Every structure is written in C-alpha cells, then in structure tokens.
Amino acid sequence: MDMMKPNLYEPADHPQEWTPEMYQKLEQARDIIEEWWLPNRRQLDRLGGVLAMTEMSDIYYGLHKSIIDAGFYGRSIPKEYGGPGWSLYQCGLLSAEITKMAFTKAVDDAFAYGEPWCHILQHWTPDEDTKREYFKRTLDGGFCTIWATDPESGVDMGGMRGSAVLDGDTYVLNGPKWWMAMCSPGPVGLQWHLALLKTDTSKRTSGLSLFIVNDDAPGIIRGREGDLTGARWGCARYELLLKDLKVQKKCLAAPEGKGLYAIVDGMNKHMGNQAFQAVGVSEAAIKQALDYTTTTIRWDHPLIEYQGVHFPIADMWVNAEAARAITAKANKLWDEGDTEAKHGKWSILAFKFAAPAALDACLKTIELMGARAIEREEGWPMELMYRDSMVFQLYRTPNIDRKFLASYLVRRRL
Ligand SMILES: Cc1cc2nc3c(=O)[nH]c(=O)nc-3n(C[C@H](O)[C@H](O)[C@H](O)COP(=O)(O)OP(=O)(O)OC[C@H]3O[C@@H](n4cnc5c(N)ncnc54)[C@H](O)[C@@H]3O)c2cc1C
Incomplete structure (x- = not known):
C-alpha cells in the first residue's frame, strides 16, 4: 500500500x-x-x-x-x-x-x-539601557537560561535558601542551584542568565528577586553535570554554586521582590510555545505510526488494514487535533492581550492537555512499531522522541499546573 x-x-x-x-x-x-x-x-x-x-x-x-x-x-x-x-x-x-x-x-x-x-x-526590566543591551545580545546569538530551581526547595521557590544582599550599588549573590541549563561552554554567542535569589529572607515568594548574570562573571562554580535519559543533546545541565557573585543594581531583571512574578509571567507565555512543541511531537508520532503500519506486511496485509491498528491511531489523531486547537486558541488569546490568557489560564490549559497527549502518542506509536521503535541504529526516531518529550512533564510538573488551574477555577489562591 x-x-x-x-x-x-x-x-x-x-x-x-x-x-x-x-x-x-x-x-x-x-x-x-x-x-x-x-x-x-x-x-x-x-x-x-x-x-x-x-x-x-x-x-x-x-x-x-x-x-x-x-x-x-x-x-x-x-x-x-x-x-x-x-x-x-x-x-x-x-x-x-x-x-x-x-x-x-x-x-x-x-x-x-x-x-x-x-x-x-x-x-519587567526597569533599566531601559539594560533592556536594550540584552535584547541586542540575544539578537547577536546570546542564549539566555533561567537559573531558578534550588536543590532543596524544588517547585516551592519561596523556600529557596540562596540570597542576594545589596552592598552599595552591587548585589552579592550566594546559593546553590541545580538543573541549570547551558552553564557549560555556551553555544556560540555571549551567554547570559536570569538568576532567582532571595533579597528578603523573611519573606517567601515576595522576597525573591531576579538578576541578569553574564556567563563569564566570577563566582559561578560548576558542580556535577546531570546525566539525563532525555533532552541529552543541546546543552548540559549542571549543579551550580553562586559564590559572592557580584551583580550591579541596574541588572535587576525585575523590580526587587518581583522576581518570581516575572518568571511566572514569562513562563505563562512560554507554555503556549511548549504546547506547540508537544503538538509537533504528537503529529510526528502519528506520521511515524502511519509510515510503519502502511509499509509493514503481516499476514499478507499492511498493518494499517487491521482494525486493531486503527483504534490507537484514531485516538492519537483526536488528541493531536484537540491539542492543536486549544494551543492555537491559547496563543492567539495571548497575542490579543486577553486578561485570562495573560494570567496563564489558556497556555497552561493547553500545555496540560498537549504534553501528556504527546507522550501518549509516542508510547502508542512505539507499541505499534514493535521492537524497531527502540532500535537506535535503524533510523526510526521514536525512542529519542519519547525520551526527549519526558521533560514536558518535569519542567513545571503536572501537579503544579493542576494546582494553578484549580485555583483559577474556584477564583481563589489554594
Ligand atoms: C531536563 C530539565 C531541565 C531543567 N532546566 C531547568 C533550568 O534551566 N532552570 C531551572 O531553574 N530549572 C530547571 N529544571 C528544574 C525544574 O524546573 C524542576 O525539576 C521542577 O521545578 C521540579 O522541581 P523538583 O524536580 O525539585 O521536584 P519537587 O519539587 O521535588 O517535586 C516533586 C513532585 O512533587 C509534586 N509536588 C510538590 N509540591 C506539591 C504539592 N503541594 N501538591 C502536590 N504535588 C506537589 C511536584 O509537582 C512534583 O511532581 C529542569 C528540569 C529538568 C528535568
């Protein structure tokens, strides 16, 4: 066929x-x-x-x-x-x-x-010159990564230990970080980072501030590199220790105490894009499933002719189309400036649907392809796509998205 x-x-x-x-x-x-x-x-x-x-x-x-x-x-x-x-x-x-x-x-x-x-x-960035400088750096190929996660507090950012103390016009940053992307020799351009630390240790989330850190700044100590099963390529992920790292006051990426709000706002937008990546994974998995089942003959017929093969492929397609529809809606509402979209409701709803749908599509395709799905040399990319897609469920973690969505539904902080 x-x-x-x-x-x-x-x-x-x-x-x-x-x-x-x-x-x-x-x-x-x-x-x-x-x-x-x-x-x-x-x-x-x-x-x-x-x-x-x-x-x-x-x-x-x-x-x-x-x-x-x-x-x-x-x-x-x-x-x-x-x-x-x-x-x-x-x-x-x-x-x-x-x-x-x-x-x-x-x-x-x-x-x-x-x-x-x-x-x-x-x-969010208050200083106009700083804003322009780092926009230019990005356009020139300077990749930025976000250094937020602390090894001991994880998703509970307010429990972070790391601190930033103002000394004259300079903040002095100290604290551990982990899962930090791109802190090895950078891709090509002048790399920089957004580091989240506490400027007021008596407060939780409202004590967190966000700083622009250049990759070559003294005081960034690299620790162990994570050996991941997924997202292995592209950048290394490290444990880090920030030790007496000095950052000028004008390099606050958001007003003092607003660091986590700025990150959440950036991530609310980012989730719209991540959801589109998940849609891409679902559609690529369907394409692989069709490629394999239309070209593989079992009992004298291509696999695609068997009804049992139609069911998972149809289920994948339903999810992929629904994921694309809700993701398109989320992204368009964001672009239109819709208030609920700006608060993250739509991008998180979209991501919460599209991400597990992508993983499910990978697993269904792996099952349809049999052993070839986990054979690295033959050229079928399914096992790589599955491993790399696992991070969709780890960056933010599904429970935190559920917590946010439930709060939104009942219109109060839970
Ligand atoms: C590949 C990869 C790249 C990453 N890159 C970066 C990066 O560049 N920068 C960065 O800052 N971080 C990065 N991270 C870290 C990532 O953001 C954290 O892993 C994430 O925030 C979760 O923290 P944790 O792993 O410590 O999980 P924990 O905080 O230990 O949480 C474990 C589980 O418990 C659940 N949980 C926690 N509290 C509750 C609750 N109250 N109710 C219900 N469930 C709860 C969580 O949802 C989660 O499922 C990366 C992670 C990965 C895997």
Whole structure:
C-alpha cells in the first residue's frame, strides 16, 4: 500500500497563517536540520551534554552557529527594540514544524523556541539601557537560561535558601542551584542568565528577586553535570554554586521582590510555545505510526488494514487535533492581550492537555512499531522522541499546573 499524504497540519495548506518571512525561516530550519542534526542525531544524543560539545565540537558548534547566522534568535523581540516582533502564535507554529522535522523538541529549544526571557526583559526590566543591551545580545546569538530551581526547595521557590544582599550599588549573590541549563561552554554567542535569589529572607515568594548574570562573571562554580535519559543533546545541565557573585543594581531583571512574578509571567507565555512543541511531537508520532503500519506486511496485509491498528491511531489523531486547537486558541488569546490568557489560564490549559497527549502518542506509536521503535541504529526516531518529550512533564510538573488551574477555577489562591 502506498503511503498517502496524511491528513495532518501542513503549513502549505494554511497560507493565511504563514507569512513569507515565516516560510523563509521554515525552509532555513529544514536545511539546518537536514545538514547538521539528522545525520548526527544518534551520536550527539549518545554522547550528550559536555561530551557532545567536546567530542563532536565541529558539529555541535556548527549547528548552533548556523541557527544564529540564520537569525533565529530574538524572533519575539519587538520591532522598537530591533527584533522582528513575531507573535506568540507565529513562534508556536514554527516551533511545531521544527519539532516535527527534527523528531524532538530539544532541537527546537536550540532554535530559541519561545524565549521567555525576552518577555521578561520587555515587561519587567526597569533599566531601559539594560533592556536594550540584552535584547541586542540575544539578537547577536546570546542564549539566555533561567537559573531558578534550588536543590532543596524544588517547585516551592519561596523556600529557596540562596540570597542576594545589596552592598552599595552591587548585589552579592550566594546559593546553590541545580538543573541549570547551558552553564557549560555556551553555544556560540555571549551567554547570559536570569538568576532567582532571595533579597528578603523573611519573606517567601515576595522576597525573591531576579538578576541578569553574564556567563563569564566570577563566582559561578560548576558542580556535577546531570546525566539525563532525555533532552541529552543541546546543552548540559549542571549543579551550580553562586559564590559572592557580584551583580550591579541596574541588572535587576525585575523590580526587587518581583522576581518570581516575572518568571511566572514569562513562563505563562512560554507554555503556549511548549504546547506547540508537544503538538509537533504528537503529529510526528502519528506520521511515524502511519509510515510503519502502511509499509509493514503481516499476514499478507499492511498493518494499517487491521482494525486493531486503527483504534490507537484514531485516538492519537483526536488528541493531536484537540491539542492543536486549544494551543492555537491559547496563543492567539495571548497575542490579543486577553486578561485570562495573560494570567496563564489558556497556555497552561493547553500545555496540560498537549504534553501528556504527546507522550501518549509516542508510547502508542512505539507499541505499534514493535521492537524497531527502540532500535537506535535503524533510523526510526521514536525512542529519542519519547525520551526527549519526558521533560514536558518535569519542567513545571503536572501537579503544579493542576494546582494553578484549580485555583483559577474556584477564583481563589489554594
Ligand atoms: C531536563 C530539565 C531541565 C531543567 N532546566 C531547568 C533550568 O534551566 N532552570 C531551572 O531553574 N530549572 C530547571 N529544571 C528544574 C525544574 O524546573 C524542576 O525539576 C521542577 O521545578 C521540579 O522541581 P523538583 O524536580 O525539585 O521536584 P519537587 O519539587 O521535588 O517535586 C516533586 C513532585 O512533587 C509534586 N509536588 C510538590 N509540591 C506539591 C504539592 N503541594 N501538591 C502536590 N504535588 C506537589 C511536584 O509537582 C512534583 O511532581 C529542569 C528540569 C529538568 C528535568
């Protein structure tokens, strides 16, 4: 049986949504993925983290440099700050396609995905010169990461131990962090970070402040590198110790005491983009399931002709279409400035649906493909896509999203 074009979302079928600039970026992304990622993905994933950077440095840095040279960073930076000013919906549409082409969300992360830090700079950073400086740095290829999680408090950020003490015009930062992305030799540009620490230890969340930290600042001590099962490629994740790290007052990323609110606001936007990555995973999994079941003959018939195979594929499709619909709604409402969307209601609802749907689609496809699904060398990307998608459930954790959504539903803090 010939594999027909599946009835899944294709940019070419939606010319009203894809501007010429978006098409151009899509084609550039396709070229980069085909040249740098697809031929090397198994080795990069196997080595992971710093080993991938050092033992395959030509490929690792070549891939990142081609992303930067093609101008992917800073897509959401507003025009008045020198960026192209893409909407969240436009960023998300591209993210879903990059995720599909690369068979993993981790590659879209390297394309600078939703850039929550740009939102934080734009809406929270008090010092105008600082804001402009770090927008420019982003456009020049300076990746930013968020250093929030403390090893002892986890999702309970208000319980964080790390502190920042003001001494004249300078804050002195001390404290442990873990899971910190990109604190190894950076992709290419001038890296920087947003570090969350307590400026008032007598308070919980309202005592937290957010600081802009340059990657080469003295006082950043790298500890153990995490050896992850998923999201291995792209960046290493470290334990960190900030020790007497000095940050000028003008490098507050948000007013003192508003650090966590700024991060939550940035993440509310970011979840709209993450949900689109999850949609991309679901659609890529369906495509893989169709590729395999239409070309594999068992008992003289392609697998796709058996009714038992229709059921999981139909279920995946229902979820993928529903995830795309709610994610599109969330992103468009955000772009329109809808108040509930700005409070995160829609992006979290969308993510809470799209993320488990993506993992479920991976598992269903793995089951449909049998042993080949976990065979790394044969070229089927399912096990990588599944491992990389697990982080959807770990960044924010589903319970915290449930807690937020239930609070929203009953209109009070729970
Ligand atoms: C691949 C990866 C990359 C990461 N990158 C970064 C990064 O770049 N920067 C950064 O700052 N952090 C990063 N993190 C950390 C991530 O944000 C944390 O893992 C996350 O916040 C959860 O914290 P924790 O793992 O300590 O879980 P815990 O806080 O130990 O929580 C464990 C579980 O308990 C649940 N739980 C906690 N409290 C409650 C409650 N009251 N009611 C019900 N359930 C509850 C949680 O939902 C969770 O499921 C990364 C994590 C991963 C896996």
